[in-house]
Amino acid sequence: MSGNAMKLVVVGAAGRMGQTLIRTIHAIEGAEVFAAIEREGSPFVGRDAGELAGLGPIGVKITDKPLEAFVAAEGVLDFTAPAASIEFSGLAAQARIVHVIGTTGCSAADDEKIKAAARHARIVKSGNMSLGVNLLGVLTETAARALGPDNWDIEVLEMHHKHKVDAPSGTALLLGNAAAKGRGISLAENSVRVRDGHTGPRPAGTIGFATLRGGSVIGDHSVMLAGEGEMVTLSHSATDRSIFARGAVQAALWARDKKPGLYSMLDVLGLN
Numbered sequence: 001m002s003g004n005a006m007k008l009v010v011v012g013a014a015g016r017m018g019q020t021l022i023r024t025i026h027a028i029e030g031a032e033v034f035a036a037i038e039r040e041g042s043p044f045v046g047r048d049a050g051e052l053a054g055l056g057p058i059g060v061k062i063t064d065k066p067l068e069a070f071v072a073a074e075g076v077l078d079f080t081a082p083a084a085s086i087e088f089s090g091l092a093a094q095a096r097i098v099h100v101i102g103t104t105g106c107s108a109a110d111d112e113k114i115k116a117a118a119r120h121a122r123i124v125k126s127g128n129m130s131l132g133v134n135l136l137g138v139l140t141e142t143a144a145r146a147l148g149p150d151n152w153d154i155e156v157l158e159m160h161h162k163h164k165v166d167a168p169s170g171t172a173l174l175l176g177n178a179a180a181k182g183r184g185i186s187l188a189e190n191s192v193r194v195r196d197g198h199t200g201p202r203p204a205g206t207i208g209f210a211t212l213r214g215g216s217v218i219g220d221h222s223v224m225l226a227g228e229g230e231m232v233t234l235s236h237s238a239t240d241r242s243i244f245a246r247g248a249v250q251a252a253l254w255a256r257d258k259k260p261g262l263y264s265m266l267d268v269l270g271l272n
């Protein structure tokens, strides 16, 4: 670890992404696991974060005191749940630090609160922190713009592990938004999120979503552009959660010298 290593707090440190983040930060020269947080009453409070993540002890005990950790740190990596991420964004604003939010399933009202916190915190939020998916978003926007709505129908298909609690996935919505941007329309006004029973024919110009859940799938996404007699499919398959963790650390390092504001992974990766 270098003397200038960025001091990072991992919230939700015992979760699937929390443990992956601990391992990833530990392996990166320019970053340091400064603190690890779980909720009050969690059985993991008091445990060594490295030991829990399979690294062996790293001398960082999991606590339930986020503000104490934030005021002495430079950034927080947050893959938890919407209510928790809103609370953490307020604390990151108080501490004037970087807040990287990977949490999905936030409502429009949640996003407004995060935007308000970004007046004082440097927040990077994305439904997917991987380079591959963000490139897929750019390709989706280009394809949607080139093919147009008259003869091409767009469907976004995703599959995740059986523990996932939100649908469609944050990535599916990111890709749907990219398609909508390519077409110059609003996703909220043109999406079909559920189909069941006698649905009637497909409304022209809509963007459809289909959700599959099962097993241990880390995250598979396809954007299908279906035309008359042909189909273009753009896909991404995640085979290791470290792709999200590496992206989150890259986002924190990128935001270290930025002004307060709300940024996306497209800003971090220079794809905007």
Ligand SMILES: NC(=O)C1=CN([C@@H]2O[C@H](COP(=O)(O)OP(=O)(O)OC[C@H]3O[C@@H](n4cnc5c(N)ncnc54)[C@H](OP(=O)(O)O)[C@@H]3O)[C@@H](O)[C@H]2O)C=CC1
Pocket: 011, 012, 013, 014, 015, 016, 017, 018, 037, 038, 039, 040, 042, 079, 080, 081, 083, 084, 101, 102, 103, 104, 105, 126, 127, 128, 129, 130, 170, 244
């Ligand atoms: N943007 C991206 O690239 C990615 C986003 N994600 C998203 O990240 C989120 C987490 O996913 P995953 O790791 O699989 O989920 P997990 O359920 O495995 O982990 C979430 C962790 O956060 C903890 N937590 C919840 N609330 C709080 C709180 N108030 N304070 C402290 N800790 C809290 C949970 O504790 P407890 O169990 O006690 O509730 C749990 O340990 C999801 O929204 C998922 O969609 C996942 C991968 C990539």
Ligand SMILES: O=C(O)C1=N[C@H](C(=O)O)C[C@H](O)C1
Pocket: 104, 127, 128, 160, 164, 168, 169, 170, 171, 172, 218, 219, 220
């Ligand atoms: O919950 C997950 O696991 C994942 N969530 C993110 C999403 O909702 O898109 C990103 C990734 O696909 C894994």
